[in-house]
Amino acid sequence: MAFLFLDKISFSYNNTEVIKDFSLDVEKGSFTTLLGSSGCGKTTILKLISGFLEPQSGTITINGKKINGVLPNKRKIGMVFQDYALFPHMTVEQNLLYGLKLEKGFSKNKKAALKTVLETAQSLGIEEFLKRFPSELSGGQQQRVALGRVLVLKPDLLLMDEPLSSLDTKLRIKVREELKEIQKKLGITTIYVTHDQEEALGLSDKIAVINNGQIIQYDTPEKIYFEPKDKFVADFVGRANILKDTETNKEYMIRPEWFTISKVKKESSFTGKIVSVEFLGSYTRYKVKLNNLNQIVTCDNMTFNEKFSEMDTVFLIPNKKYYF
Numbered sequence: 001m002a003f004l005f006l007d008k009i010s011f012s013y014n015n016t017e018v019i020k021d022f023s024l025d026v027e028k029g030s031f032t033t034l035l036g037s038s039g040c041g042k043t044t045i046l047k048l049i050s051g052f053l054e055p056q057s058g059t060i061t062i063n064g065k066k067i068n069g070v071l072p073n074k075r076k077i078g079m080v081f082q083d084y085a086l087f088p089h090m091t092v093e094q095n096l097l098y099g100l101k102l103e104k105g106f107s108k109n110k111k112a113a114l115k116t117v118l119e120t121a122q123s124l125g126i127e128e129f130l131k132r133f134p135s136e137l138s139g140g141q142q143q144r145v146a147l148g149r150v151l152v153l154k155p156d157l158l159l160m161d162e163p164l165s166s167l168d169t170k171l172r173i174k175v176r177e178e179l180k181e182i183q184k185k186l187g188i189t190t191i192y193v194t195h196d197q198e199e200a201l202g203l204s205d206k207i208a209v210i211n212n213g214q215i216i217q218y219d220t221p222e223k224i225y226f227e228p229k230d231k232f233v234a235d236f237v238g239r240a241n242i243l244k245d246t247e248t249n250k251e252y253m254i255r256p257e258w259f260t261i262s263k264v265k266k267e268s269s270f271t272g273k274i275v276s277v278e279f280l281g282s283y284t285r286y287k288v289k290l291n292n293l294n295q296i297v298t299c300d301n302m303t304f305n306e307k308f309s310e311m312d313t314v315f316l317i318p319n320k321k322y323y324f
Contacts, residue, residue, distance in 0.1 A: 002025035002026055002027060003026055003027060003028035003029075003030075003062065003063055003157075003189050004024070004025070004026040004049070004060075004061070004062055004157060004189065004191070005024070005025050005026075005059075005060070005061045006022060006023055006024040006025075006045075006048075006049070006058065006059075006060050007023055007058050007059045007060075007061070008021050008022070008023055008057065008058040008059075009021075009022040009023070009045075009048060009055045009057070009058035009059075009060065010022070010055060010056050010057045010058055011044060011048060011053060011055050011056055012056060017213065018041050018044055018213045019041050019044055019045065019048070019055070019213040020212070020213045020214050021058075021214070022041075022045065022058070022213065022214065022215065023058075023215070024045075024208060024215065024218065026189060026191065026206075027189075027205075028063075028189055029187045029188070029189055030189060030190070030205040030206065031180070031183055031184075031190045031192065031203055031204050031205045031206075032190065032191050032192065032204060032205065032206050032207075032208065033191075033192045033193070033194060033199075033200040033203060033204040033206075033207045033208070034046075034191065034192070034193045034194075034208050034210055035194060035195070035197065035200040035207050035208065035209050035210065035236075035237070036195065036209065036210035036211060036236075037195055037211075037236075038195060040210045040211055040212060040213065041210060041212070041213040042193040042194075042195075042210060043161055043193060044213075045193075045210075046079070046159045046161055046191065046193055048060065049077065049157070049159060049191065050072055050075065050077050050079055050159055051067070051070060051071060051072035051075050051077070052072055054068065054069065055068065062075070062076075062077075062156060062157060063156065075157075076153075076154075076155050076156040076157070077155050077156065077157045077158075077159060078150030078151065078153060078155035078157070078158045078159065079150065079158075079159040079160075079161070080146050080147055080150055080158070080159070080160045080161070080163045081146070081161055081163070082161050082162045082163060082165055082166070083166070084134075084142050084143065084145070084146040084163075085146070086134040086142060086145060086146060086149075087134075088133065088134050088135060089133075090133070090134075091130065091131050091132060091133055092121070092126060092129045092130050092131070092132055092133075092134070092137070092145050093117060093121075093130040093131065095134070095145055095149055096117045096120060096121065096130075096145065096148050096149050096152055097113060097114070097117050097152075098149065099149060099150075099152060099153050100113040100116065100117070100152055100153070101113075113152075116152050117130075117148075117152055118130075120148045120151050120152045121148060123151075123182070123185065123186065124144045124145075124147065124148050124151075124182060125144065125178075126141060126144050126145060126148065129141060129145075138171070139166065139167045139168075139171055139175075140167065140171050140174060140175040140178070143163060143164065143167070143175055143179075144175075144178070146163070147163075147179075147182070151186070151188070155188070156189070157188075157189050157190075157191070158183075158188050158189065158190045158191070159190075159191050159193075160190065160191070160192045160193065161193045162193055162194055162195070163179075164176060164179075164194075164196075164199065165194075165196075172199075176199060176202060176203060179203065180202070180203050192204070197236070197237050197238060200221070200237070201221045201224075201225065201237070201238075202221075204220075204221055205220070206218060206219060206220055206221075207219065207220075207221055207224050207237075209224065209232075209233050209236060209237065211232060211236075216229060216230065216232055216233055217229040217230075217233045224237050225237055225238055225255075226322065227322065228240075228253065228322075228324075229324075230324055231251065231253075231324065234253045234322075234324075238255065239255065239256050239296050240253045240254075240255060241253065241254045241255070241256065241259075241295045241296060243295075245323075250323050250324070251323070251324050252321045252322055252323040252324065253321070253322045253323075253324070254295075254318050254320065254321055254322075255320075256285070256296040256297050256298040257298050257300075258318060258319050258320040258321075259295075259297045259316045259317065259318060259319070260316070260317040260319060261286060261288070261297050261299060261306075261308065261314050261315070261316055261317075262306070262314065262315050262317060263306070263308075263312070263313075263314060263315070264315065265315045266315060266317055268317065268318070269315040269316060269317045270290050270291075270315065270316040270318075271290075271313065271314075271315055271316075272288040272289055272290035272295065272313070272314055272315075272316055273288065273289050273311060273312070273313055273314070274286055274287070274288055274289075274308055274309065274310050274311060274312045274314060275287040275288065275289050275294060275310065276310060277308065277309065277310060279301075281301070282300065282301055282302070283298045283299060283300050283301055284298070284299050284301055284307075285297070285298050286298070286299070286308060286314075288314060288316060290316065295316065297316060
């Protein structure tokens with residue numbers, strides 16, 4: 001049985017249905033990402049799981065127990081928000097201790113609570129910052145404090161709503177790597193919301209691609225990328241060139257890196273003209289006009305030495321195709 005199970009959940013705002021017959025099963029200890037564009041219903045799903053909203057139909061179960069109608073503070077669910085919501089006037093230690101102080105019997109168990117705070121800080125690598133204030137920390141350190149404040153409460157389930165969106169690109173990648181290590185180390189079941197495809201592919205055991213309140217595909221990152229269910233998933237997760245087989249009239253996908261680009265015509269190659277060239281460090285991206293449509297081709301700069309310029313006539317050789 002799945003650790004978390006959403007069974008045919010529906011929810012409406014002002015008579016507008018935003019979540020439609022939504023079902024999701026999540027394994028214990030796994031990292032699951034809800035991936036979709038803004039307004040597709042990702043955060044609403046988190047609010048339904050956490051109890052801040054109640055579904056109009058369907059059931060939510062955690063570890064075999066139905067939690068519909070259970071108050072948020074009784075669900076043993078931790079949530080990390082986009083803006084961290086740390087108390088600026090409290091030290092890191094006080095921020096981590098805050099939730100524990102609200103529990104019954106804190107005064108009798110203060111030593112145990114302080115021990116939990118220290119152990120959590122050590123697991124997150126922030127024990128040296130316990131006496132500092134949030135303003136004295138970097139964005140990545142603040143993110144770990146926000147995570148720690150939830151983990152000290154030992155939740156059964158961790159929900160994260162775009163927690164890395166405020167970080168710059170380099171720091172975001174670093175914190176993302178740390179987050180994955182922490183989650184695997186602690187083994188806590190995690191639901192993560194993002195619209196960043198690279199983030200979803202790098203973090204997840206499974207990804208639910210969502211559009212208009214419904215799951216379009218729920219699968220491993222590899223399956224989502226290499227075997228998308230339809231054109232929407234193919235185009236949303238990574239870049240995809242969509243072409244049509246003239247013999248079968250079926251559409252198929254070619255990822256930019258599945259093309260070889262050459263000035264020499266070969267069998268089964270397409271003829272095109274380069275529209276633009278982008279040097280991006282480890283690879284170069286070419287936009288090639290082919291049959292009045294622009295196709296994207298990427299070439300690894302370490303293994304591919306031939307260079308092309310705008311307006312060059314080139315030949316695209318597909319090394320792989322995926323038919324829908």
